[in-house]
Amino acid sequence: MAQYQPWLDTSTDPTIQLLVPNNRLDNLSLPNPLVTVSNFDTQIKEGNSPVDTSLVNVTNLKTLQTMESYLSLSCGLKILQSANPFKAISKSLFVDNSGIEIANLDALYNFSQTRGGLLAPLSPDPIVYCLLGGAPGGVGQYMQYRLPNSFGYAMSLTSEQGGRPWDHNHLDKRVLRITDGEDGTGDLISNADWMAHWIKNDATISGNVTPAKLRKDNLGVDIVIGLAYLDRTDDLSRERDNFKLLVAQSLTALQVLWPDGTMILKCVGANTRATADLIIILSRHFEKVNMMQPLTMDPSSDKFYLICQKFVKQPIVDSTVNLLREIHEKQRLGHSVAKLLMVPSPETDLSIKHYNNLFLQRRLLVLQIVKDVILLIENGQKEQAQKVLNKFVPRFNLYKTSIFWNLPS
Numbered sequence: 001m002a003q004y005q006p007w008l009d010t011s012t013d014p015t016i017q018l019l020v021p022n023n024r025l026d027n028l029s030l031p032n033p034l035v036t037v038s039n040f041d042t043q044i045k046e047g048n049s050p051v052d053t054s055l056v057n058v059t060n061l062k063t064l065q066t067m068e069s070y071l072s073l074s075c076g077l078k079i080l081q082s083a084n085p086f087k088a089i090s091k092s093l094f095v096d097n098s099g100i101e102i103a104n105l106d107a108l109y110n111f112s113q114t115r116g117g118l119l120a121p122l123s124p125d126p127i128v129y130c131l132l133g134g135a136p137g138g139v140g141q142y143m144q145y146r147l148p149n150s151f152g153y154a155m156s157l158t159s160e161q162g163g164r165p166w167d168h169n170h171l172d173k174r175v176l177r178i179t180d181g182e183d184g185t186g187d188l189i190s191n192a193d194w195m196a197h198w199i200k201n202d203a204t205i206s207g208n209v210t211p212a213k214l215r216k217d218n219l220g221v222d223i224v225i226g227l228a229y230l231d232r233t234d235d236l237s238r239e240r241d242n243f244k245l246l247v248a249q250s251l252t253a254l255q256v257l258w259p260d261g262t263m264i265l266k267c268v269g270a271n272t273r274a275t276a277d278l279i280i281i282l283s284r285h286f287e288k289v290n291m292m293q294p295l296t297m298d299p300s301s302d303k304f305y306l307i308c309q310k311f312v313k314q315p316i317v318d319s320t321v322n323l324l325r326e327i328h329e330k331q332r333l334g335h336s337v338a339k340l341l342m343v344p345s346p347e348t349d350l351s352i353k354h355y356n357n358l359f360l361q362r363r364l365l366v367l368q369i370v371k372d373v374i375l376l377i378e379n380g381q382k383e384q385a386q387k388v389l390n391k392f393v394p395r396f397n398l399y400k401t402s403i404f405w406n407l408p409s
């Protein structure tokens, strides 16, 4: 019943806490990666990309939208917070929630190539990473903690441009070079190519950290983590805004990643054709691609992570970079993109739909409970409301949730 009690007893390793009480990695099995295709033709089709019925259960999506108003009530948010036992750990360790989410993903996918939960990296090679839209810096904190010999590059929208400021007090700036880009805005959209060029040609390493790999001619990074998103009201415009950021971040990432590298992108929905097509195109360059909503993420969230592992730098990566640049430029000129692939890929659509529907069910479940509790409180049935809450909170203990989500248990 109180399985998440230990989570509140924070020690210094977020990953160990994450796995309590199931803190053995050996028995873990992860959900199947996306089914992807390797050959396809592309053609950018302009226009607005609506929700696509082959990608998501539209009825469920509509039901969800009618319930979201309950979250705008302050008591709705409070109920929601009480439902996320991970929030407390996150707050005590990181400056924003993305730190614990990335720790969670690392424990599952081991992209840092440390054995999840152990403090010593397996490889003595220092890792080089790049954070896009990473302010205030929870993920930077995690990387610096997990990989003490690592070095990072970062860019995020400046506060003058409406972005969140970096929390400089919690980041070791000797091993993290933060840039505001060529134009001083920190905007990934206007600096996508510039950022790649800077990392490969101009960025220098300060302090006494000189990662061995960077001494080679081919400068680059092992891990790119793209976290940029804008908060807008409705799901569809959030996904459209995020799409532009996904294109910009991928454009930077594919130019700087080393072979075998990892790219992680925080996505806001994959319910439109354009986002799904982009996922299919990106997945051509990685051996394994997963869509994952870690347990540590707010259960009402419409976001998920796209985890692309083992970058294969075949010659065709240049044509994908050119395609991404073309989409990027179109959007900067104000043209929306509706579709990127000429030939449909029903198998991949099914695979994306599977994940979309899982994410949707999780949101529906939590919203239903929030709604029930609010209605009971409004009717003066406080005791009953508490009962519903009590029943609901254990649903989010690690064991039950991992079954619900087909996550490692």
Ligand SMILES: C[S@@+](CC[C@H](N)C(=O)[O-])C[C@H]1O[C@@H](n2cnc3c(N)ncnc32)[C@H](O)[C@@H]1O
Residues within 6 Å of the ligand: 096, 097, 098, 099, 132, 133, 134, 135, 136, 138, 155, 156, 157, 162, 163, 164, 165, 186, 187, 188, 189, 227, 228, 229, 230, 245
């Ligand atoms: C990392 S999140 C904010 C942290 C959040 N609490 C979390 O835990 O995920 C979104 C970040 O993207 C940044 N961002 C949004 N649009 C951007 C853009 N066009 N270029 C660069 N950064 C951007 C925001 O300023 C913010 O720092």
